[in-house]
Amino acid sequence: MRKKTESAAPVVVIGAGMAGARLAARVPGVTVVGEERHAPYNRVLLADVLAGRYAPDVIALPATEVRRGVRAVRIDRADRLVHCDDGSVLHYGRLVLATGSNPVLPPLRGLGATLPDGVHPFRTLDDALALRAAVRPGARAVVIGGGLLGVSAARALAECGAQVVLAQQGEHLMERQLDPEAAALLRVHLEALGVEVHTECRVRGLRCAGSTPAVRAVQLADGYELAADLTVLACGVRPRTGLARAAGLDVRKGIVVDDELRTSDPYIHALGDCAEHRSTLYGLAGPALEQADVLAEVLAGRPARYEGTRALTRLSLRAGSHAPGTEGPDALDLAAFGEARPLPGDDVIRLSDATRGAYRTVVLREGRLAGGVLLGDLGAVAGLARTWQDDEPLPPAMSLLHLLTDDGGH
Numbered sequence: 001m002r003k004k005t006e007s008a009a010p011v012v013v014i015g016a017g018m019a020g021a022r023l024a025a026r027v028p029g030v031t032v033v034g035e036e037r038h039a040p041y042n043r044v045l046l047a048d049v050l051a052g053r054y055a056p057d058v059i060a061l062p063a064t065e066v067r068r069g070v071r072a073v074r075i076d077r078a079d080r081l082v083h084c085d086d087g088s089v090l091h092y093g094r095l096v097l098a099t100g101s102n103p104v105l106p107p108l109r110g111l112g113a114t115l116p117d118g119v120h121p122f123r124t125l126d127d128a129l130a131l132r133a134a135v136r137p138g139a140r141a142v143v144i145g146g147g148l149l150g151v152s153a154a155r156a157l158a159e160c161g162a163q164v165v166l167a168q169q170g171e172h173l174m175e176r177q178l179d180p181e182a183a184a185l186l187r188v189h190l191e192a193l194g195v196e197v198h199t200e201c202r203v204r205g206l207r208c209a210g211s212t213p214a215v216r217a218v219q220l221a222d223g224y225e226l227a228a229d230l231t232v233l234a235c236g237v238r239p240r241t242g243l244a245r246a247a248g249l250d251v252r253k254g255i256v257v258d259d260e261l262r263t264s265d266p267y268i269h270a271l272g273d274c275a276e277h278r279s280t281l282y283g284l285a286g287p288a289l290e291q292a293d294v295l296a297e298v299l300a301g302r303p304a305r306y307e308g309t310r311a312l313t314r315l316s317l318r319a320g321s322h323a324p325g326t327e328g329p330d331a332l333d334l335a336a337f338g339e340a341r342p343l344p345g346d347d348v349i350r351l352s353d354a355t356r357g358a359y360r361t362v363v364l365r366e367g368r369l370a371g372g373v374l375l376g377d378l379g380a381v382a383g384l385a386r387t388w389q390d391d392e393p394l395p396p397a398m399s400l401l402h403l404l405t406d407d408g409g410h
Contacts, residue, residue: 009093014072016040019272019288020098024064026296032066038125040064044285047152049128051159075247101237101273109205117214119231122153137161141230142218144203146173150234158193165196165226177313177336182373185359189332237283239274254281259305261295286311310389312337335381338371338388367393
């Protein structure tokens with residue numbers, strides 16, 4: 001009887017991003033509170049909005065009832081209430097924190113709590129629209145950060161006709177997903193799109209000028225300056241945990257959850273960018289959607305556990321005139337999954353085909369596929385993904401070479 005009573009109690013979701021919207025689409029009668037004025041949208045496609053390929057309504061997610069422009073300010077765990085900034089109070093039987101993350105603002109000289117004119121984060125639809133309105137052909141744009149978000153922003157700005165410089169502090173681009181060889185190929189393709197890439201490049205500060213003032217240059221640690229009409233901050237994200245911390249929940253790097261996405265309070269769950277599962281913060285759309293699917297089952301009273309992500313990271317870099325699948329020096333498709341960095345004792349195989357612009361590498365650990373990276377020709381990605389997601393020992397007759405060359409029958 002208790003399980004039935006709990007399942008009938010109201011479910012409130014704080015956060016209307018991809019994770020919150022996915023959960024709401026699978027759990028009837030959910031109340032969603034979202035700070036943004038927009039309907040929930042696919043953040044993966046923000047670069048396409050910036051590039052002008054998609055209008056904002058095109059990236060909207062299937063209709064979900066959301067209280068837009070409302071911010072939750074306090075959680076009363078004793079009475080199971082959520083207090084909002086519009087004065088409303090919501091009662092919950094189960095509360096789900098899908099508060100997401102904020103862009104990291106690097107400690108740069110000239111950068112305070114309020115961003116100077118010409119400096120843009122790149123995290124929300126409003127950020128993408130503001131950049132789209134500001135960029136002009138020939139504008140000098142500096143993107144700080146060479147992760148997935150920075151690479152996407154640099155590509156989109158280049159398609160808008162901007163002169164783009166990408167400054168990455170690490171040794172190579174997309175260090176979380178790519179090995180050095182794959183990152184080198186990614187760099188070649190970005191440079192073919194007109195993006196000037198600097199790795200192992202530490203930014204020291206911003207130089208402002210004018211009466212406003214506006215940022216006019218990005219200063220590097222070696223004293224060199226990069227002229228900038230636009231500066232984009234893509235330096236990673238930080239989980240939004242303030243609401244959970246104030247409510248007394250267990251918070252480390254993120255809001256700590258178990259395999260049922262449950263926090264230290266049995267009536268409160270967390271998922272997406274704000275959740276820390278088994279000491280891991282994912283910060284990507286794929287794991288957030290997987291967590292939402294698991295939590296929907298848990299809230300319905302069905303057995304389900306989240307044991308870590310089995311999602312692919314995919315990125316398409318191409319000039320706007322090319323359709324998906326078009327080959328050429330200005331097009332690149334990328335897929336990464338699992339742990340692509342080998343550990344001692346792992347088996348690794350790489351295939352590189354310069355004529356087709358293709359690169360594939362996979363890591364085998366204890367008879368299982370641990371991860372891999374594919375660039376260019378993604379014909380083998382479906383078979384590799386199935387093998388990795390099944391997480392079963394490979395049949396003895398299945399070689400790594402077979403995994404890399406199997407195109408799924410196409």
